[in-house]
Amino acid sequence: MLGAASFGDWIGLLATALFAYGQFENPAAQGAAFSGTIAVRLLPALLLGPIAGVLADRFDRRYTMVITDLLRFVIYLSIPIVAIVSESAAITVTWITIATFLGETVTLIWIPAKEAAVPNLIPKSRIEISNQLTLVTTYGITPIMAALVLSAFTAGVQQSGVTVPDWAEPVQLALWINAFARLATALVVFFGIKEIGGKSPDRVKAAEQSMTRQFLDGWKYIGSTPLVRGLVLGIFGAFAAGGVVIGAARTFATSLGAGEAAFYLLFGVIFMGLALGIGLGPMIVKDLSRRRWFGMSIVLASGSVMFLGFAFHLSMALVGALLVGAGAGMAFLAGTTLLYGEIADELRGRVFAVVQIGVRMVLLLAITLAGILVGLGSSRRVELGPVHVDVSSTRVLLLVAGAIGIWVGIGSFRQMDDKRGVAVLADLWGSLRGRPLSPAESFVRAGIFVVFEGGEGAGKSTQVTRLAEALQATGRDVVVTREPGATPVGSRIRGLVLDKSESPSPRAEALLYAADRAHHVATVVRPALARGAVVISDRYVDSSLAYQGAGRTLPVQEISWLSAWATGGLKPDLVVLLDVDPGVGLTRVDSRGVGADRLESESRTFHERVRYAFLDLAAADPKRYLVLDAARPVEEITEAVSARLTGLLSAMDAAHPESMPPPPPAPSDVPDAPPIEEMAELLGDEEPRRRS
Incomplete structure (x- = not known):
């Protein structure tokens, strides 16, 4: 007709x-x-x-x-x-x-x-x-x-x-x-x-x-x-x-x-x-x-x-x-x-x-x-x-x-x-290609999300601990987490992906990491950010892009789409990349005296690909990354991270004053607490010093 x-x-x-x-x-x-x-x-x-x-x-x-x-x-x-x-x-x-x-x-x-x-x-x-x-x-x-x-x-x-x-x-x-x-x-x-x-x-x-x-x-x-x-x-x-x-x-x-x-x-x-x-x-x-x-x-x-x-x-x-x-x-x-x-x-x-x-x-x-x-x-x-x-x-x-x-x-x-x-x-x-991107899931976000990334032996755990202690000393609500293994479900997944006795295929490994990340974000990260906490995570999406994408040579775009879907598009406010030469990093791992897990046991070539993948990700988004040489002294790295974080904390306090930490108690009331001046110097933040 x-x-x-x-x-x-x-x-x-x-x-x-x-x-x-x-x-x-x-x-x-x-x-x-x-x-x-x-x-x-x-x-x-x-x-x-x-x-x-x-x-x-x-x-x-x-x-x-x-x-x-x-x-x-x-x-x-x-x-x-x-x-x-x-x-x-x-x-x-x-x-x-x-x-x-x-x-x-x-x-x-x-x-x-x-x-x-x-x-x-x-x-x-x-x-x-x-x-x-x-x-x-x-x-x-x-x-x-x-x-x-x-x-x-x-x-x-x-x-x-x-x-x-x-x-x-x-x-x-x-x-x-x-x-x-x-x-x-x-x-x-x-x-x-x-x-x-x-x-x-x-x-x-x-x-x-x-x-x-x-x-x-x-x-x-x-x-x-x-x-x-x-x-x-x-x-x-x-x-x-x-x-x-x-x-x-x-x-x-x-x-x-x-x-x-x-x-x-x-x-x-x-x-x-x-x-x-x-x-x-x-x-x-x-x-x-x-x-x-x-x-x-x-x-x-x-x-x-x-x-x-x-x-x-x-x-x-x-x-x-x-x-x-x-x-x-x-x-x-x-x-x-x-x-x-x-x-x-x-x-x-x-x-x-x-x-x-x-x-x-x-x-x-x-x-x-x-x-x-x-x-x-x-x-x-x-x-x-x-x-x-x-x-x-x-x-x-x-x-x-x-x-x-x-x-x-x-x-x-x-x-x-x-x-x-x-x-x-x-x-x-x-x-x-049949995989459209999804917009970030909307939620009231009052906190800050900081992620530490890097190769094996880069010193991420050390810096996560030091930053968390410094922030807690100023009275802030801090949540320290990691991937994989931050939840009971994640712990079981961590055992599967790091156990050398039975290795999952590369695609299965990527899916296991995505499953851990989806549960981790839903049960730990988002609730903490909603209440105004500072969330510090040892590894996040970029580790999958570097390890499963570049390391396992899976299509990086597919890994990116999978991770974005798993996290609902949640991105960190700051990614601290501790760049380390694989030779130096793996030497540090050996010096711990603990047996290497499945990823740490991979070849030098594998870890080289991972390192350059991290650097490429940082170069593509320099505003969100802080790249530091992991060979620098621990104190210098901590100071650099604190200096970069200061601006984010100030912006968070201005946008959500209800999330600001209360004035810290006097040193005499808390004998074991470090002096507030020391914490302020560590964070590069003058405001706690004025409050004291």
């Missing part, structure tokens, strides 16, 4: 626009005629578009679709009949204009009725697939077919030299197809889709209001709902980018030194990209957040428009046009799918009237304005060695339109982002 209706719509649009274009010889007049004919379809949307949504919500949607399709059948059938009967070209052109206006007016009522009925026919989980089929048909396959069929008709008649009757001219045939497609749609809906008839109780109740009140409520809902507003504006921006390219395509093709066929080629490639974006987009991005995908798609479409502005060869232009269509198609699919899930049935007609009619209006308006603007400008040929480029108003228009579209896409992304704090490119790459 949708295929027949859409094919007739697009072939009719092209036929009427090209008919007007052929009446003139001046390039500027041709561009204005082509765009002006399309502009006739804009006027009903500008005048009556918002009311159409009210009608779709107010009346039975099945009968609305049938009646409007029958009216369109009669209107579009009259165009070729008048062209045959009338002997005056002026009368024919006038009636084409009037019929186009009337047909578009009726279409405004059909579109929201159809869109509002779709979610009532299919389960919510299948809406995206349904939207794919609908949008590929409406904006992908049928425009391409229309352009190919019309161009094939025209080329066949011209090359054969056969004289055909007026009613069989290619443009006339296209108009016949357009009319009978409407009749076919009406019959299918009336006899084959009875499920969309009737009205829900909520729609009946809403219909008790006046049409004016329904109209105002619909617009108020769109304007006051940030997600819906962002989706609507973003969809308009994506299609505006495509419309600018279509409107400028004829002049742009000329600037590339291409002929008449290049226009049809660019037109077809844009809609081919639209079909590919809608059809293949979900398969490519998989489980990527649809809100993020929506904003990314707008940026892709708009950036591709800018790319077209720099294209100096038809092959480059075709690539740009394909990407423009793909970006617009993906944005439209993601946007409409999100809208279906957000809008109640009694409001759906009005909202989708704004979306669907707005898309047509924006697309046609962009085509019209682009055609007029490029017709008014001039061009200058610039020779860059063997490459000849026409610098024209067309290219300027493409660059400006692309820049505006990118701005709109970034704005939509920021407004709708549901994974704040998750790196965009990393999330996209993870989604392409």
Whole structure:
């Protein structure tokens, strides 16, 4: 049904626009005629578009679709009949204009009725697939077919030299197809889709209001709902980018030194990209957040428009046009799918009237304005060695339109982002591989999370103990922990991963560490941070990235995704990396007189890989890391850690004054406590000294 209706719509649009274009010889007049004919379809949307949504919500949607399709059948059938009967070209052109206006007016009522009925026919989980089929048909396959069929008709008649009757001219045939497609749609809906008839109780109740009140409520809902507003504006921006390219395509093709066929080629490639974006987009991005995908798609479409502005060869232009269509198609699919899930049935007609009619209006308006603007400008040929480029108003228009579209896409992304704090490119790459990143689990975090990392024998335990004692001496709530083995569950896991008698496989080892980390974070780290404690951990996520990733040569991205999922995205505020040469560190381990565990017994090459993996992680995030040479004296390392921690403690106290430690007791009351001046000097913090 949708295929027949859409094919007739697009072939009719092209036929009427090209008919007007052929009446003139001046390039500027041709561009204005082509765009002006399309502009006739804009006027009903500008005048009556918002009311159409009210009608779709107010009346039975099945009968609305049938009646409007029958009216369109009669209107579009009259165009070729008048062209045959009338002997005056002026009368024919006038009636084409009037019929186009009337047909578009009726279409405004059909579109929201159809869109509002779709979610009532299919389960919510299948809406995206349904939207794919609908949008590929409406904006992908049928425009391409229309352009190919019309161009094939025209080329066949011209090359054969056969004289055909007026009613069989290619443009006339296209108009016949357009009319009978409407009749076919009406019959299918009336006899084959009875499920969309009737009205829900909520729609009946809403219909008790006046049409004016329904109209105002619909617009108020769109304007006051940030997600819906962002989706609507973003969809308009994506299609505006495509419309600018279509409107400028004829002049742009000329600037590339291409002929008449290049226009049809660019037109077809844009809609081919639209079909590919809608059809293949979900398969490519998989489980990527649809809100993020929506904003990314707008940026892709708009950036591709800018790319077209720099294209100096038809092959480059075709690539740009394909990407423009793909970006617009993906944005439209993601946007409409999100809208279906957000809008109640009694409001759906009005909202989708704004979306669907707005898309047509924006697309046609962009085509019209682009055609007029490029017709008014001039061009200058610039020779860059063997490459000849026409610098024209067309290219300027493409660059400006692309820049505006990118701005709109970034704005939509920021407004709708549901994974704040998750790196965009990393999330996209993870989604392409089937493992999208998750946003950090939100919780009230009043404390500080400090992690000590490093190779074997780096002295982490010593520094953890010294820092904890210093902080406790100032009255702070301190939780000392480690991975693996900080909990009863973790102790059993620690025995499994460090016991040399039975070694788990590398992947099993990574999963065991992740299991320990998930339980550790949930039962120890998060509760302590929530109450305002300073949590000091001996090892955390980076140890898995270094040992299982680099050491065991497992894919680091997979280990990172697994750890992020296990911890809910919890990151430490400070990572102290004690860098030690493996030879020195392993010598320290041997000097303890205790047998080495399974990891300590690994080869020197293994520990070298671990060391450089730690250094690479620190180099990638220097603000969060403190890298210290583990060969330095213990006291110097402690002082450096305390100095770096001072700023974090001050910020924590300012943000959560309730977590500040009480003034420490006098030394006489606690004989075994070290003097407060010594602790203050150790921490590099003057505040305790002033309190004493």
